[in-house]
Amino acid sequence: MEVPILKQGAFLIATFQAALSDADLNQLRMGLVQQVVKFRSRAVIVDVTAMDVMDSFASRTLREIAHMIRLRGAETVIVGIQPEVAFAMVQLGLTLEGVATALDLEEGLAYLNEKFKTTN
Amino acid sequence: MSKRDVASVPPESKRNEEPSELLRELVAHLRQNRTQLREEWVVRISETRLLTAMTKEEIFAEATSVYDSYVEALETEAFEALQAYARNLSERIIPRGVETHEVVGIVLLLRDVLARSLFAKYQNDFKKLNRILDAYEPAANRIANTVAVGFVQERERVIRQQQEAIRELSTPVLQVRERLLILPIIGVIDPQRARQLTEQLLRGIRTNRAKVVVIDITGVAAMDVTVANHLVQTVEASRLLGATVIVTGLSPEIAQTLVTIGVDLGKMNTVGDLQGGIEQAERLLGYKVATLAEPR
Amino acid sequence: MSVGEIRVAINSDQDIVSARQKGRVVANELGFSSGDATLIATAISELARNIVSYARKGQITIRQVNGLNRRGIAVIADDEGPGIADIRQALRDGFSTSGSLGLGLPGVRRLMDEFEITSQLGKGTTVMVKKWRP
CATH class of the missing domain: 3.30.750.24 (STAS domain)
Known part of the structure; x- marks a missing residue:
């Protein structure tokens, strides 16, 4: 299953369509980092609205994505975590520490727009 | 516990007939002197500063029905009715802020008031007094126990109910x-x-x-x-x-x-x-x- | 209503996804809230992942359980992998640290109501978890 990566100005938006396998997640990780380099993006938004389960592997992959992208000098925002998924995640001790989060795509974009306005 | 209590007979009895006969005599005495004994009891309740949350009239009304239920329980040795009455009483007086020690207190006072009247009645026949007390004490203690347990159970039920109500009050966001x-x-x-x-x-x-x-x-x-x-x-x-x-x-x-x-x-x-x-x-x-x- | 036993063979990471999807379906059928179904699906995901990572293959069994006055779901994960040498350590809580919780078993335990594990070195591991309907 391919994860579409959309380019919107200085940002990349990756939307998780449905339940992803580990292989899909690994592929996404590589793909995102390559595209950040290619487009010299300033930030990546990962939209997980469609994910009904976020287990330790998925959560770890998201953290790794954020980490690698930070090493490229860009920022990552995870958006669209469902309330029920968030509850299950904290029970598992998965808190995505150090990674920015926002309610949905709109909020994620607002957060990044503001951030890059104030630092410029 | 009630069933076993009802079935058991005071262990002091040597002859089967005697305790219940004695109890009958006892009950008759308590019925005869109802007005005087009840009055004495009510006075002791107010002296001991029990049931302060209730008015004099309320105490008197409550005392009357407790007295009658008490005597009835002595007579029938059936505690279900008393238990039901204790629950009913508790239901009425718990919201008034009556405490466990007060309920236990008034029942023990009644036990003592009645015991004194037995002393007075049989003071010249020490043997008879002893037999009467043998019949009276276990029954009286069981009554005190029943009322106290009934009260505590009712209180617990009220507390549980309140806890549930509080839980159901969804915390507002x-x-x-x-x-x-x-x-x-x-x-x-x-x-x-x-x-x-x-x-x-x-x-x-x-x-x-x-x-x-x-x-x-x-x-x-x-x-x-x-x-x-x-x-x-x-x-x-x-x-x-x-x-x-x-x-x-x-x-x-x-x-x-x-x-x-x-x-x-x-x-x-x-x-x-x-x-x-x-x-x-x-x-x-x-x-x-x-x-x-x-x-x- | 009764739900038959569902078995999912776990041989690859693809099977993890299908196991948790089936688990969610069963949980819904048993009348669990969608919040609970998410917890159950997440637990299945973790258990299935342990099989893939440590034993390569095994199976997940999902079935209804009946207790006194209550009904619930049981998930059994078993494999014939290397087994766990130190179960107590595997269950030690690294509460809210990172995503790398080793076997992730303490987390699974928190997601569910009951948790049982048996493991024999060289023979395999069986984990059974249950969740009761409130």
Whole structure:
């Protein structure tokens, strides 16, 4: 299953369509980092609205994505975590520490727009 | 326990007939002197400062029915009726603030008043007095026991009912202004309630598109490791939805306890009181609102 | 209503997804709230992942359980992998640290109501978890 990566100005938006396998997640990780380099993006938004389960592997992959992208000098925002998924995640001790989060795509974009306005 | 109690016969009896015969005699005496004994009892109740939450008339009315039920229980040795009466009585007087020691107290007083009248009646026949007391004491003690247990059970039922009512009162997630929610937590938090609170808050964050949440725990009676961990989880889950949580009303004692038992308060954004929390929330929001308004 | 036993062979990471999807369906059929179904699906995901990571293959069994006055769901994960040398350590809680919780078993335990594990070195591991309907 391919994860579409959309380019919107200085940002990349990756939307998780449905339940992803580990292989899909690994592929996404590589793909995102390559595209950040290619487009010299300033930030990546990962939209997980469609994910009904976020287990330790998925959560770890998201953290790794954020980490690698930070090493490229860009920022990552995870958006669209469902309330029920968030509850299950904290029970598992998965808190995505150090990674920015926002309610949905709109909020994620607002957060990044503001951030890059104030630092410029 | 009632069935066995009813079935058992006072162990003091040597001949089967005698105790119940004695009890009959006893009951007749108590019926005959009802007015005088009841009056004596009521006087002792007010002397001992029991049932202070009730008026004189109420005490008298209650005393009359307790007296009659008491004598009836002695007569029939059936405690179901007394038990039902005790529950009924408790139901009426618990809301008036009558305490367990008062109920036990008045029943013991009645036991003593009646015993004294037996002493007076049989003072010239020591043997008979002893046999009468042999019949009277176990029955009287069982009555006291039944009333006390009935009262305590009723009290427990009321307490359980109140606990359920409190639990069902869903803790409100209040929107005070756009993007700002307040969650005042009051009372005891158990795992079930903690989960309910968290789920409610997370849904609230989504529906109201909240950016900041103030959780006020001024009304939380006690905080242990479990509750503290729930609180930390709530904060973390809210952040996963993109909302910042400010915890207010954390007393120095609770803070000290949490630090001592090793709860990481570093993850929590805490402000002394609710007002301070709202002010900080507004600062956070004001900043965001101003910059978000720009693109328009 | 009764739900038959469902077995999912776990041989690859694809099977993790299908196991948790089936688990969610069963949980819904048994009348669990969608919040609970998410917890159950997440637990299945973790258990299935342990099989893939540590034993390569095994199976997940999902079935209804009946207790006194209550009904619930049981998930059994078993494999014939290397087994766990130190179960106590595997269950030690690294509460809210990172995503790398080793076997992730303490987390699974928190997601569910009951947790049982048996493991024999060289023979395999069986984990059974249950969740009761409130």
